[in-house]
Amino acid sequence: xxxxxxxxxxxxxxxxxxxxxxxxxxxxxxxxxxxxxxxxxxxxxxxxxxxxxxxxxxxxxxxxxxxxxxxxxxxxxxxxxxxxxxxxxxxxxxxxxxxxxxxxxxxxxxxxxxxxxxxxxxxxxxxxxxxxxxxxxxxxxxxxxxxxxxxxxxxxxxxxxxxxxxxxxxxxxxxxxxxxxxxxxxxxxxxxxxxxxxxxxxxxxxxxxxxxxxxxxxxxxxxxxxxxxxxxxxxxxxxxxxxxxxxxxxxxxxxxxxxxxxxxxxxxxxxxxxxxxxxxxxxxxxxxxxxxxxxxxxxxxxxxxxxxxxxxxxxxxxxxxxxxxxxxxxxxxxxxxxxxxxxxxxxxxxxxxxxxxxxxxxxxxxxxxxxxxxxxxxxxxxxxxxxxxxxxxxxxxxxxxxxxxxxxxxxxxxxxxxxxxxxxxxxxxxxxxxxxxxxxxxxxxxxxxxxxxxxxxxxxxxxxxxxxxxxxxxxxxxxxxxxxxxx
Amino acid sequence: xxxxxxxxxxxxxxxxxxxxxxxxxxxxxxxxxxxxxxxxxxxxxxxxxxxxxxxxxxxxxxxxxxxxxxxxxxxxxxxxxxxxxxxxxxxxxxxxxxxxxxxxxxxxxxxxxxxxxxxxxxxxxxxxxxxxxxxxxxxxxxxxxxxxxxxxxxxxxxxxxxxxxxxxxxxxxxxxxxxxxxxxxxxxxxxxxxxxxxxxxxxxxxxxxxxxxxxxxxxxxxxxxxxxxxxxxxxxxxxxxxxxxxxxxxxxxxxxxxxxxxxxxxxxxxxxxxxxxxxxxxxxxxxx
Numbered sequence: 001x002x003x004x005x006x007x008x009x010x011x012x013x014x015x016x017x018x019x020x021x022x023x024x025x026x027x028x029x030x031x032x033x034x035x036x037x038x039x040x041x042x043x044x045x046x047x048x049x050x051x052x053x054x055x056x057x058x059x060x061x062x063x064x065x066x067x068x069x070x071x072x073x074x075x076x077x078x079x080x081x082x083x084x085x086x087x088x089x090x091x092x093x094x095x096x097x098x099x100x101x102x103x104x105x106x107x108x109x110x111x112x113x114x115x116x117x118x119x120x121x122x123x124x125x126x127x128x129x130x131x132x133x134x135x136x137x138x139x140x141x142x143x144x145x146x147x148x149x150x151x152x153x154x155x156x157x158x159x160x161x162x163x164x165x166x167x168x169x170x171x172x173x174x175x176x177x178x179x180x181x182x183x184x185x186x187x188x189x190x191x192x193x194x195x196x197x198x199x200x201x202x203x204x205x206x207x208x209x210x211x212x213x214x215x216x217x218x219x220x221x222x223x224x225x226x227x228x229x230x231x232x233x234x235x236x237x238x239x240x241x242x243x244x245x246x247x248x249x250x251x252x253x254x255x256x257x258x259x260x261x262x263x264x265x266x267x268x269x270x271x272x273x274x275x276x277x278x279x280x281x282x283x284x285x286x287x288x289x290x291x292x293x294x295x296x297x298x299x300x301x302x303x304x305x306x307x308x309x310x311x312x313x314x315x316x317x318x319x320x321x322x323x324x325x326x327x328x329x330x331x332x333x334x335x336x337x338x339x340x341x342x343x344x345x346x347x348x349x350x351x352x353x354x355x356x357x358x359x360x361x362x363x364x365x366x367x368x369x370x371x372x373x374x375x376x377x378x379x380x381x382x383x384x385x386x387x388x389x390x391x392x393x394x395x396x397x398x399x400x401x402x403x404x405x406x407x408x409x410x411x412x413x414x415x416x417x418x419x420x421x422x423x424x425x426x427x428x429x430x431x432x433x434x435x436x437x438x439x440x441x442x443x444x445x446x447x448x449x450x451x452x453x454x455x456x457x458x459x460x461x462x463x464x465x466x467x468x469x470x471x472x473x474x475x476x477x478x479x480x481x482x483x484x485x486x487x
Numbered sequence: 488x489x490x491x492x493x494x495x496x497x498x499x500x501x502x503x504x505x506x507x508x509x510x511x512x513x514x515x516x517x518x519x520x521x522x523x524x525x526x527x528x529x530x531x532x533x534x535x536x537x538x539x540x541x542x543x544x545x546x547x548x549x550x551x552x553x554x555x556x557x558x559x560x561x562x563x564x565x566x567x568x569x570x571x572x573x574x575x576x577x578x579x580x581x582x583x584x585x586x587x588x589x590x591x592x593x594x595x596x597x598x599x600x601x602x603x604x605x606x607x608x609x610x611x612x613x614x615x616x617x618x619x620x621x622x623x624x625x626x627x628x629x630x631x632x633x634x635x636x637x638x639x640x641x642x643x644x645x646x647x648x649x650x651x652x653x654x655x656x657x658x659x660x661x662x663x664x665x666x667x668x669x670x671x672x673x674x675x676x677x678x679x680x681x682x683x684x685x686x687x688x689x690x691x692x693x694x695x696x697x698x699x700x701x702x703x704x705x706x707x708x709x710x711x712x713x714x715x716x717x718x719x720x721x722x723x724x725x726x727x728x729x730x731x732x733x734x735x736x737x738x739x740x741x742x743x744x745x746x747x748x749x750x751x752x753x754x755x756x757x758x759x760x761x762x763x764x765x766x767x768x769x770x771x772x773x774x775x
Contacts, residue, residue: 020516022516022517389626401564
């Protein structure tokens with residue numbers, strides 16, 4: 001066997017090298033009752049209800065437009081959200097939403113720690129749901145540990161088998177609900193069972209079923225510890241004034257077993273009962289302080305409060321608290337809670353700013369839209385009589401849920417007149433658009449020679465004007481090009 | 488390599504590497520990570536068996552599934568052609584005017600026409616149809632062989648000097664090179680043509696050239712030089728010049744009488760494509 005050399009001290013090493021791989025420690029979280037468990041149940045029911053019910057809500061938008069309240073329509077390239085309807089050109093609203101959400105997450109983390117991880121993250125919610133199923137078949141912590149240690153028997157087989165079967169069913173429903181967001185839910189529901197749904201639908205259901213089963217059933221805390229980047233990023237969000245699930249070591253230490261009737265003087269309130277450890281879904285000991293693995297779910301607070309009630313000490317040995325407050329109490333000074341800090345102010349301002357800009361844009365958004373693209377090759381055409389013509393491609397969109405008739409006008413150099421392909425009359429072009437419809441027009445603008453016999457600019461300002469029957473106007477600036485020479 | 492270099496905060500060994508004062512903890516990987524690594528190896532072996540993978544001296548291993556992107560493209564192209572055939576049928580049955588008037592047919596014809604134009608016509612006529620010296624501008628209102636949709640469609644079908652039995656044919660004689668007129672008369676005719684297009688010219692030369700023009704040129708270009716689309720003779724009084732408007736260009740054209748060739752597209756495109764192209768060219772000319 002080769003001798004290992006410590007390259008720092010350049011001396012032979014003693015002892016075996018640490019292992020390259022770590023075996024997974026099984027975790028059997030115990031059921032706990034209390035305030036935070038109640039909040040978590042409520043959030044679980046609410047988020048799952050939203051997830052499963054949302055695609056089934058209807059929202060009447062009139063004929064020719066989907067009546068699903070929330071629909072990501074890839075085929076028609078539309079996003080419907082109740083009264084909002086977005087086109088692909090408006091994807092910046094999603095960018096804004098994501099930026100706002102990220103900043104909100106930063107702010108909430110800086111103030112209250114990992115609320116998202118502990119309560120709202122799908123990984124947490126579905127893991128909780130899967131543990132409910134697990135408890136149903138295998139019992140609570142101790143029963144589960146006994147069952148795992150027991151040799152294979154009929155009892156163990158049906159309990160384990162039943163658990164996995166229900167897990168897979170839950171996963172199937174989860175994956176199944178996901179695809180309803182992308183097509184008409186009632187139609188797709190029928191298609192899924194009759195085998196007529198698109199291959200991508202079955203594929204998506206399959207992938208999500210597998211992912212749900214793996215992540216919530218078997219991977220659980222490994223996802224948070226090893227796969228998710230957020231626990232590592234949050235280190236930059238938190239500081240000593242952030243509220244986190246905290247073991248108040250100023251009150252708990254010195255810990256040790258306590259017999260009934262003994263005095264509490266000269267010792268801490270922690271009786272080392274390990275209840276905070278056995279209920280932890282992440283398998284950590286909160287008394288070691290803030291840890292990357294801790295998702296701040298608050299279940300150890302419930303467990304500890306229960307114990308404190310039993311031994312007749314005040315609740316809150318484990319509580320939402322800050323490192324600064326603990327340090328202050330240890331030093332014998334009054335703890336100060338600082339919610340207004342430079343980072344919370346920055347996050348709040350940035351969040352409000354981005355959110356307001358996006359909200360303003362959404363509220364003042366017009367259902368009529370137009371894009372103008374000027375021909376660049378050739379830039380302009382000189383006609384046989386010396387007139388100059390420019391070509392434009394004009395896309396006109398009706399983002400409302402009613403059919404509309406718009407009138408297109410051109411305002412530019414004196415004497416300019418426009419026509420489009422197939423147009424039979426002079427004057428503004430009328431464009432009839434269906435609900436949620438669009439049309440692309442080739443428009444040609446001609447300026448007669450008499451009007452530019454004098455010197456003219458190579459590029460003259462011009463604009464297309466779109467007017468709805470209701471009188472709404474929309475202008476798009478462009479230019480009219482010519483040779484710029486006296487002819 | 489194992490280092491005995493403990494991090495004081497965590498009590499975990501570091502890898503011993505340091506970047507600007509930052510050291511990396513040597514945490515052990517979770518064991519399932521290793522399983523995923525093995526699974527990837529198994530997947531790779533399965534992939535080699537099923538899919539094209541290893542190059543050889545004469546080709547490559549095709550794999551059990553014998554998947555080929557090239558074959559897939561061929562299948563998709565075939566499906567696309569079938570789909571286009573169905574949509575193209577509506578073009579075949581409609582007249583060119585109907586296609587231009589109907590928003591749906593028009594949109595389809597313009598899209599198809601733009602694509603075909605870019606692949607086949609842009610080489611000579613330019614990407615936007617602006618033309619160049621010797622290659623007619625298709626965006627203006629000047630047409631040698633007529634600018635109605637039907638005229639354009641016919642030109643597309645038979646071509647110009649293309650060898651097609653019904654090709655559009657015109658051949659200007661090389662007046663100077665073939666000594667049909669004298670070099671002096673070519674000089675005079677140049678002044679005459681300049682005068683025709685409303686520009687200043689040598690009056691004496693114009694007067695000398697008038698009888699020559701009427702004798703030699705008016706058969707095709709007309710007594711007033713207005714041209715004749717039936718024989719593809721250009722109008723000499725407008726501002727549009729295929730081979731250039733200056734005196735040297737005009738002189739060169741009378742002397743050498745160049746004429747380009749446009750191929751016949753009848754054999755390469757089906758009726759629907761030619762119609763789409765005709766509508767596209769006519770629409771963008773916004774002409775007659």
